Amino acid sequence: MNKAVNAIFGLAALLVLYVLAQILLFATFKIPSDSMEPTLIEGDVISVCKPALGARIFNIWTALKGEEVDVYRLSGFSKVRRDDILVFNFPYSEWNQWDENMKMNISNYYVKRCVAVPGDTFEIRNAHYKVYGYKGTLGCVDSQDKLLQILSIGEERNWSIVMKGFPRDSLVNWTIKDFGPLYIPEKGGRIWMTPVNGVLYRNAIEWEQKKKLVQRGDIFLLNDSIIQEYQFKEDYYFVAGDKVMNSKDSRYWGLLPKKFIVGKATLIWKSVDLDTDEIRWNRVFKRIE
Numbered sequence: 001m002n003k004a005v006n007a008i009f010g011l012a013a014l015l016v017l018y019v020l021a022q023i024l025l026f027a028t029f030k031i032p033s034d035s036m037e038p039t040l041i042e043g044d045v046i047s048v049c050k051p052a053l054g055a056r057i058f059n060i061w062t063a064l065k066g067e068e069v070d071v072y073r074l075s076g077f078s079k080v081r082r083d084d085i086l087v088f089n090f091p092y093s094e095w096n097q098w099d100e101n102m103k104m105n106i107s108n109y110y111v112k113r114c115v116a117v118p119g120d121t122f123e124i125r126n127a128h129y130k131v132y133g134y135k136g137t138l139g140c141v142d143s144q145d146k147l148l149q150i151l152s153i154g155e156e157r158n159w160s161i162v163m164k165g166f167p168r169d170s171l172v173n174w175t176i177k178d179f180g181p182l183y184i185p186e187k188g189g190r191i192w193m194t195p196v197n198g199v200l201y202r203n204a205i206e207w208e209q210k211k212k213l214v215q216r217g218d219i220f221l222l223n224d225s226i227i228q229e230y231q232f233k234e235d236y237y238f239v240a241g242d243k244v245m246n247s248k249d250s251r252y253w254g255l256l257p258k259k260f261i262v263g264k265a266t267l268i269w270k271s272v273d274l275d276t277d278e279i280r281w282n283r284v285f286k287r288i289e
Helices: 002-024 060-064 141-152 195-209
Strands: 026-030 044-049 085-090 105-116 121-125 128-131 179-183 190-192 213-216 219-222 225-227 229-231 236-240 261-271
Touching: 026 261, 060 105, 085 236, 105 128, 128 141, 190 195, 195 213, 195 219, 195 229
Parallel strands: none
Antiparallel strands: 026 044, 044 261, 085 105, 085 261, 105 236, 121 128, 121 179, 190 229, 213 219, 219 225
16 A cells, blocks of 8 residues: 555656646757758657746636736846747737737647847848948848849749738838838837837737827827827747748747746757658757757
8 A cells, every 4th residue: 555655646746747837947849840941840749948938826726718828037047138939829810900909819839930039120121131330231141132033023922921920001102022120129118109110019009008099190108098108018930931932930920028038049859751651860969049
């Protein structure tokens, strides 16, 4: 009897340790599409390091009901840098429904590359990513070259490329070829409430304030309070897939709040060819860069 009880307690302890590890240390995700090729391909299973940015603590049962939750993040030992690959909860209920209120979709995980961090001013010119004052490359430049080539010869329809970008408004009228400049909000950063800024940041402001932002002429109201400028309460990021011809990313749906980020993708620990079910041994334990 004592051996049976000890075995049960041992299994329970292992289960608790596993759950805590999943919450605090690591998580694994299977790559379901080609949007991050060539870095990540369908069938890759990646490991996500949570302590780097700090593990998130929130009521998962409330989140699964589709309700708003308070997200707390433990202290991490790193921060998100440009070109880090991130796993995050999608900030809307569906990828093509970003006209609705922003919220953390606990059932929908995306993996994309960070191309702009809080405080950056980001733009796309001739399909290539740029951040003001930053001289390094951003994202997969070969793929950006390929997109520009496709657009230059008018082949975008053959590739089923959607051109119209965030925020899908005639006042801005950005495309995935020419986009921005867009200020990526940082906590404490301020913007003036102009008609253009109202279009660009409405979803983020309403998510932070849990209030409706209304424009009447050149006047903006949060519920009944007139605001002339806005100070952000959270940090945001701009993310993009490496395969820019086929990636549902920030170019289409906009800003990613820091609270929605699970962690940095660090390692491919398993990879399976979906056609043959064979292990791709050349990708196992490959570092993600």
